[in-house]
Amino acid sequence: MLRVANVTKRFGGLVAVNDASLTLEQGRIVALIGPNGAGKTTLFAMIGGFLTPDAGSITFEGQEIAGLPPHAICRLGLTRTFQIVQPFAGLTVLENIAVGAHLHHRSRADALERARLVAEQVGMGRMLDQSAQSLTVAGRKRLELARALATEAKLLLLDEVMAGLIPSEIVEIVATIRQIRDSGVTILLIEHVMQAVMSLSEEAYVLNQGKMIAHGTPKQLVADPTVIEAYLGHGAAERLKGGAHA
Numbered sequence: 336m337l338r339v340a341n342v343t344k345r346f347g348g349l350v351a352v353n354d355a356s357l358t359l360e361q362g363r364i365v366a367l368i369g370p371n372g373a374g375k376t377t378l379f380a381m382i383g384g385f386l387t388p389d390a391g392s393i394t395f396e397g398q399e400i401a402g403l404p405p406h407a408i409c410r411l412g413l414t415r416t417f418q419i420v421q422p423f424a425g426l427t428v429l430e431n432i433a434v435g436a437h438l439h440h441r442s443r444a445d446a447l448e449r450a451r452l453v454a455e456q457v458g459m460g461r462m463l464d465q466s467a468q469s470l471t472v473a474g475r476k477r478l479e480l481a482r483a484l485a486t487e488a489k490l491l492l493l494d495e496v497m498a499g500l501i502p503s504e505i506v507e508i509v510a511t512i513r514q515i516r517d518s519g520v521t522i523l524l525i526e527h528v529m530q531a532v533m534s535l536s537e538e539a540y541v542l543n544q545g546k547m548i549a550h551g552t553p554k555q556l557v558a559d560p561t562v563i564e565a566y567l568g569h570g571a572a573e574r575l576k577g578g579a580h581a
């Protein structure tokens with residue numbers, strides 16, 4: 336469904352993403368993990384059309400999308416969410432979701448109808464008339480998810496939808512994400528909450544200092560010395576092994 340091949344992005348002298356590749360099959364939930372500053376958000380920005388890669392190719396359902404503007408990519412069925420959620424403060428929950436629905440629905444009535452369906456899907460059915468401004472962090476995260484889904488996305492890129500949530504809210508949003516996948520939407524997610532990565536994703540890619548350093552099941556990756564060292568520093572895998580023997 337999505338193929339990122341040898342993509343590079345430089346900011347001045349800094350290589351934020353360095354020759355990174357990944358492939359995503361339809362119907363999967365795949366995680367993109369890595370320490371702070373690894374280049375995850377930059378990679379998402381390139382896939383979503385918010386940044387143009389300096390090198391490499393990105394194809395979505397066989398079509399080259401690198402360098403296309405976000406609205407064109409969104410129209411093809413690929414939508415991203417943002418780490419920092421900014422709802423339209425003066426609008427209700429329903430109206431906010433309808434903004435996403437307007438991508439494919441010209442009439443307000445159709446957009447609102449689509450928004451209602453999506454709100455139910457993400458568990459916001461009872462908050463439709465509430466002001467978006469009054470939502471809690473968890474509510475805002477759900478709203479962000481709903482707005483993206485309302486665009487009729489086939490592939491959703493979720494950027495840290497669990498950041499700032501308490502454990503019970505994480506359990507709820509994990510269930511919602513699983514339901515979204517079961518409804519036919521493929522998901523690529525950036526996530527620091529490892530418990531969620533472990534329970535949600537069938538495979539994960541690890542980015543470190545711009546380079547894709549590992550790919551496998553989450554279980555394989557947490558035992559991979561290269562991954563452990565990326566998070567905890569050089570020699571950490573060996574030290575942990577020593578600790579385990581002690």
Ligand SMILES: Nc1ncnc2c1ncn2[C@@H]1O[C@H](COP(=O)(O)OP(=O)(O)OP(=O)(O)O)[C@@H](O)[C@H]1O
Binds near residue numbers: 370
């Ligand atoms: N617009 C920009 N201009 C200059 N440098 C940038 C820009 N955006 C990101 N960077 C730098 O690129 C590197 C990768 O940042 P990025 O935000 O992609 O990492 P990340 O893996 O998403 O990090 P986090 O987990 O902390 O969100 C960092 O060193 C960051 O400071």
